[in-house]
Amino acid sequence: MTSDPLSILRQLISIPSVNPMGRDVSGDEFFEGRVTAWLAEYLRSQGMPCEIIETASGRCNVLTRVESNGGTGTVLLDAHQDTVPVDGMTIPPFTPTERDGRMYGRGSCDVKGGLAAMLSATTRLYHERPQGMPNVVMSMTCDEESTSLGINHLVDSWKNRTGSYQLCPQAPDVAIVAEPTELDIVVAHRGATRWKIRTAGRACHSSRPSEGTNAIYRMAKVLGLLEEYAAWLPDSRPAHRLCGPATLSVGLISGGSSVNVVPDACVIDVDRRVLPGEDSMTVRSEVIEFLRSRLDFELTHDAPYCLSAALGDELNGALAEDLRSSIHSVVGTRQILGVPYGTHASRTAAIGIPSVVFGPGNIAQAHTKDEWIETRQVIDAAEIYFQFCCQKSLRAT
Numbered sequence: 001m002t003s004d005p006l007s008i009l010r011q012l013i014s015i016p017s018v019n020p021m022g023r024d025v026s027g028d029e030f031f032e033g034r035v036t037a038w039l040a041e042y043l044r045s046q047g048m049p050c051e052i053i054e055t056a057s058g059r060c061n062v063l064t065r066v067e068s069n070g071g072t073g074t075v076l077l078d079a080h081q082d083t084v085p086v087d088g089m090t091i092p093p094f095t096p097t098e099r100d101g102r103m104y105g106r107g108s109c110d111v112k113g114g115l116a117a118m119l120s121a122t123t124r125l126y127h128e129r130p131q132g133m134p135n136v137v138m139s140m141t142c143d144e145e146s147t148s149l150g151i152n153h154l155v156d157s158w159k160n161r162t163g164s165y166q167l168c169p170q171a172p173d174v175a176i177v178a179e180p181t182e183l184d185i186v187v188a189h190r191g192a193t194r195w196k197i198r199t200a201g202r203a204c205h206s207s208r209p210s211e212g213t214n215a216i217y218r219m220a221k222v223l224g225l226l227e228e229y230a231a232w233l234p235d236s237r238p239a240h241r242l243c244g245p246a247t248l249s250v251g252l253i254s255g256g257s258s259v260n261v262v263p264d265a266c267v268i269d270v271d272r273r274v275l276p277g278e279d280s281m282t283v284r285s286e287v288i289e290f291l292r293s294r295l296d297f298e299l300t301h302d303a304p305y306c307l308s309a310a311l312g313d314e315l316n317g318a319l320a321e322d323l324r325s326s327i328h329s330v331v332g333t334r335q336i337l338g339v340p341y342g343t344h345a346s347r348t349a350a351i352g353i354p355s356v357v358f359g360p361g362n363i364a365q366a367h368t369k370d371e372w373i374e375t376r377q378v379i380d381a382a383e384i385y386f387q388f389c390c391q392k393s394l395r396a397t
Helices: 005-014 033-045 108-128 149-159 215-235 280-292 317-331 345-349 375-389
Strands: 051-056 059-066 074-080 097-099 102-104 135-141 174-177 185-189 191-200 247-255 265-274 306-308 336-339 355-357 372-374
Touching: 005 033, 005 102, 005 108, 005 375, 033 059, 051 149, 059 108, 059 149, 074 108, 074 149, 074 375, 102 108, 102 375, 108 135, 108 372, 108 375, 135 149, 149 345, 174 345, 185 317, 185 345, 191 215, 191 280, 215 247, 215 265, 215 280, 265 280, 280 306, 317 355, 317 375, 345 355, 372 375
Parallel strands: 074 135, 074 174, 174 355, 185 336
Antiparallel strands: 051 059, 059 135, 097 102, 102 372, 185 355, 191 265, 191 306, 247 265
């Protein structure tokens, strides 16, 4: 198999790895299994080590490693295998199509372009073994788009010293996470706390609604209060200088069983974006208290199904500058900045690993109906990852 990054990208796009995002689904387009198998076959064809660790039923992380050649320390390159669903796409999602300097297809931007660039660079490092290079571990993780099973499993193995991963038994010295940043360096981003809020009612026939309690009407009151809270929140505390204000939104609602039955249950999903320095559980408690003090009925707040911490820029300054030097040698000057969305970098940073986000593609194209990535950026990213990993020393902070 060729290690050309665009060839790898074509292969990855053509293999579905859709994260069902909690939906009950069936079919071989869902989950990462087929991509995991392809990655394992690719690594073995290159003679590279391959470790596959199941993190949940049928969902696996894939690791490979390049041993140092006179250098010290370990660099982690991380990219996820999964994509968001393909509902509403206006192009064939799994047919890689190249035109006008772009590669189209689901996952091309988020994040199979970055995965292809990292894998190409790691393969080159393995075969060329530049003098002075540190250890390089590449992790290809599962479930980034939903509950982060893959990166959590990997980080927990280092945090708890379980030694679950033979190719990376200890935490690396620095981490670079692939996401579409247009070859800029992200050193800070917001996190997210997500949970379900439920209202309960009493069902009855809709011809006599006064005999029941309408859970949807109750939820309407909750939604009005959350809209009020969401308007108040951004100015209630200082915005982060790099990634903006705290926000809250409601993205899903479900309730009732039939139009002729007064509903006895309604549920919404809340998304609270967390700033660096905020605690992921404390911000949830603030919302719960706000609602409790203003309602005359009880709510049920499920345990959070997403607790993604924010990424601060306290630890990663030296790493960002070293990476910027590698970027400059390939494409010239790029920015160091913050973004409003979350990534795996907050998970690695949470246990003290200096971590940044860097990769090809523009976040504006991620998850879109005609998702694409600039092919030139994929090629340049592969060279930048390679050049960064060639350096003879790592500055952790």
